[in-house]
Amino acid sequence: MYFRFRGMLVDHGWLEPAFVQTDILGKIISTGSTPEPDAAYESIDAWILPGALNAHSHAFQYAMAGKAEIFPAGQPDDFWTWREAMYRCAGSLDPDQLEAVATMVYTEMLRRGFTQVAEFHYVHHDGKGNFYQNIAETGIRMVRAAERAGIRITIIPVLYQQGGFGQPPYDLQRRFICSSTDDFIRLYEATSAYALNQVDVQIGWSAHSLRAVDPTALKNIYPQFSSSVPFHIHAAEQKKEVQDCLAWTQKRPVQWLLEELPSLKNVFIVHATHLDDQEVLQLAGSEATVVLCPGTEGNLGDGFFRMTEFSRSGGNWCIGTDSHISLDPMAEFRMIDYRQRLSTNRRDTFPGDPALYMFREAYLSGKRAMGEHQEGFFKVGTYFDAVAYDAQLPVLQNAGPAYRLAALMYTGAMPMGTLVRGRWVVKNGEHCHQAEIANQYRKAVSKLKW
Numbered sequence: 001m002y003f004r005f006r007g008m009l010v011d012h013g014w015l016e017p018a019f020v021q022t023d024i025l026g027k028i029i030s031t032g033s034t035p036e037p038d039a040a041y042e043s044i045d046a047w048i049l050p051g052a053l054n055a056h057s058h059a060f061q062y063a064m065a066g067k068a069e070i071f072p073a074g075q076p077d078d079f080w081t082w083r084e085a086m087y088r089c090a091g092s093l094d095p096d097q098l099e100a101v102a103t104m105v106y107t108e109m110l111r112r113g114f115t116q117v118a119e120f121h122y123v124h125h126d127g128k129g130n131f132y133q134n135i136a137e138t139g140i141r142m143v144r145a146a147e148r149a150g151i152r153i154t155i156i157p158v159l160y161q162q163g164g165f166g167q168p169p170y171d172l173q174r175r176f177i178c179s180s181t182d183d184f185i186r187l188y189e190a191t192s193a194y195a196l197n198q199v200d201v202q203i204g205w206s207a208h209s210l211r212a213v214d215p216t217a218l219k220n221i222y223p224q225f226s227s228s229v230p231f232h233i234h235a236a237e238q239k240k241e242v243q244d245c246l247a248w249t250q251k252r253p254v255q256w257l258l259e260e261l262p263s264l265k266n267v268f269i270v271h272a273t274h275l276d277d278q279e280v281l282q283l284a285g286s287e288a289t290v291v292l293c294p295g296t297e298g299n300l301g302d303g304f305f306r307m308t309e310f311s312r313s314g315g316n317w318c319i320g321t322d323s324h325i326s327l328d329p330m331a332e333f334r335m336i337d338y339r340q341r342l343s344t345n346r347r348d349t350f351p352g353d354p355a356l357y358m359f360r361e362a363y364l365s366g367k368r369a370m371g372e373h374q375e376g377f378f379k380v381g382t383y384f385d386a387v388a389y390d391a392q393l394p395v396l397q398n399a400g401p402a403y404r405l406a407a408l409m410y411t412g413a414m415p416m417g418t419l420v421r422g423r424w425v426v427k428n429g430e431h432c433h434q435a436e437i438a439n440q441y442r443k444a445v446s447k448l449k450w
């Protein structure tokens, strides 16, 4: 394929115009500002950004997005009550419904500019907590959903053992539980075998959290995985979790991970909301990466991640949309910046160009979260995954190159199209299988008793 765009964001600024040639797999063969002689190309009047990376997803939770937002007087609501509702949602979806919900949410991600997703997957078993005939059934459904929607996926089977520090699992958690680490290894291997047989599906692994996985068991299982496979874990999302971890291990969750894991090279800590001064500095100076999910963290009332100190100490981070109550990468970036501005009464959270800093940091760290490695934007030999913004958007008319990305990010412009592996999966705001996927989704959720 051969494309001409008004311009595209590359490492040194904007390439204008931008010609991109891809091979049959959708990998970039060449980029430049002049075409090959006599070459035929598709010309699009759009500015192109690299596709955004969604490093933390629980696809099934999209089935309840917006349905936990009514608060009857006299019934207190917080993260823990929301979690009960989420468990009921998780318990009510059969594999076909899980696949339909995941296909829908991945389609919506693509429409907003995400081209890759890391699926943190823990709804493993049937409604009674028994293995499906194929132990990896539901993980396979997530991969199929991604393939149908056209988003690139890293599937991350999650080890989930218990209901809290030293507590047996709750009944509502029965679909998540691997009672032995051997069972989890079987599940991981079955998922991995399937994933590696597909075109371009990556694999990671995870422990849900230190409250859901016995810390000693985590230390024992950890060396069984190659350090080249990304390891994801929730930590310090809620104050209660920090207190419980302190009581059980005498360490705060992030402190425990920093001190007890043998290597932090490919470690992705989701949330890391409640950090003390020492944790902020140690985490920023470590090889670990934080995965922030600002829309969900705001929705659940988690707290503020200490981004100003973390980023100025050189910490690495990327973004995810977690529960999918919000699904827009640019909105997640704005929230990261605005929650600092609101708490410091200043505007300069990130000195220089905050839009470029956030976009680039989340992209490069997000690639590692997916199990890939990339040095910069639109490199030859990598998949051409891109998001197109209409060059005629009013907010772009007086935004020169230095302000173009900020104008897109801070005004919440909607993309006009999304390319994955060099092919349009969204064009003029519409996914190529929009009606059919939406129809299947409607049918799947209409049967939900939840």
Ligand SMILES: [Zn+2]
Pocket (backbone or CB within 6 Å): 056, 058, 120, 234, 270, 322
């Ligand atoms: Zn999560």
